Amino acid sequence: MDPGGAGEGTDVEHTELQADCGNCFGLCCVALAFTRSADFARDKAAGEPCGHLGADHRCGIHDRLRDRGYAGCTVYDCLGAGQKVSRHTFAGQDWRGSADGGRAMFAVLPVVRQLHEVLRHLAEVRALPAAAELHAAAAAAAERVEALSLGGADDLLALDVAAERARVGELLRSASALARAGFPRRRNHRGADLMGSRLRGADLRGADLRGALAIGADLRAADLRGADLLGTDLRGADLRGADLRGALFLTAPQLAAAAGDTATRLPAGLAHPSHWS
Structure with missing residues (x-):
């Protein structure tokens, strides 16, 4: 979208919706499962650390993922959920030292990621000049979803994410119709x-x-x-x-x-x- 027509007061900065691996405990490299295929060189179960994950929580082949058979990793984007779960939800507690081995962190990650995806779409609505009449509603929705993403682990695990996505979905459909009406x-x-x-x-x-x-x-x-x-x-x-x-x-x-x-x-x-x- 052209940022020139952005609505005022976007609450969530775009940088908060971008992955910051330096402030994450490598959650995607542990939480997610993958199956040996054209996208992954080997099988990995959910909760099992990838063999290329270092003690510093960094990927040892990050700059060679496609060459080493891990094209699937290059497609994944946590949208900033990794650092929020690592630093906010669990207050900097490394999964390696947690009593449950990180199971709660791994379960919360996809919830926060989905909320961040919704926030990304709402920010886009507020940048659409054609959807100006929906900017206020998008801002209110973003404030609500951001508050949900900052909740505690138990609240996040109990959240009906599908219902939240559906709630925002109506607004996104309306914004899309307005933006495409000129074609x-x-x-x-x-x-x-x-x-x-x-x-x-x-x-x-x-x-x-x-x-x-x-x-x-x-x-x-x-x-x-x-x-x-x-x-x-x-x-x-x-x-x-x-x-x-x-x-x-x-x-x-x-x-x-x-x-x-x-x-x-x-x-x-x-x-x-x-x-x-």
Whole structure:
């Protein structure tokens, strides 16, 4: 999104919604499970430390993850949940020294991550000039969700995250409709199965692609300006030369899971993944 039209008073700074591994106890490297596949070189159970995690909570192959067979790690983004759980929720208590071996921390991590994802989307709504009438509602929702994310471990584990996401979802849908209203042709592909679809050069301006499965889709040179990409599965999708300027609710992990190049045009605030050619 173009930050020039941002609403006033965004409560949550973008830096708080970005991973800060230096202030985290390597939670994602322990809490999450992965299965040996094209994305991971080996199996790892949830709660088991990755073999590449050092005593300093840093990944020993961080700059070589794709070369070493851990492309899946490069797609994950905790959105700042790791440092919040490490430093705030558990007040700097290392999982290695906790009585339960970190089980509570590992359970809280995905809850806070989902709340941070909601906060990221709400910040985007408040940066949409076309959704100005919703800026106040988005600010109030962000204040409520931020307060929830700062709760204690027991409160977070008892939280109905799905209900919170649904509550905010209505606001996001309304903002999307307002932002896309100016496009003359708005295709509806919400939840569609577009796996492997040949959409090279397609006019998808202002399209609704929420929750669509676009795994392996050929989107080379496609025009996706203003398209709603909330939850769109772009794994293996070819975005070379595509125009994604102004795309709504697009995230860095979605881009990291896709293929692209220097000709791919992105919304303000998002960078080309390092592995793109």
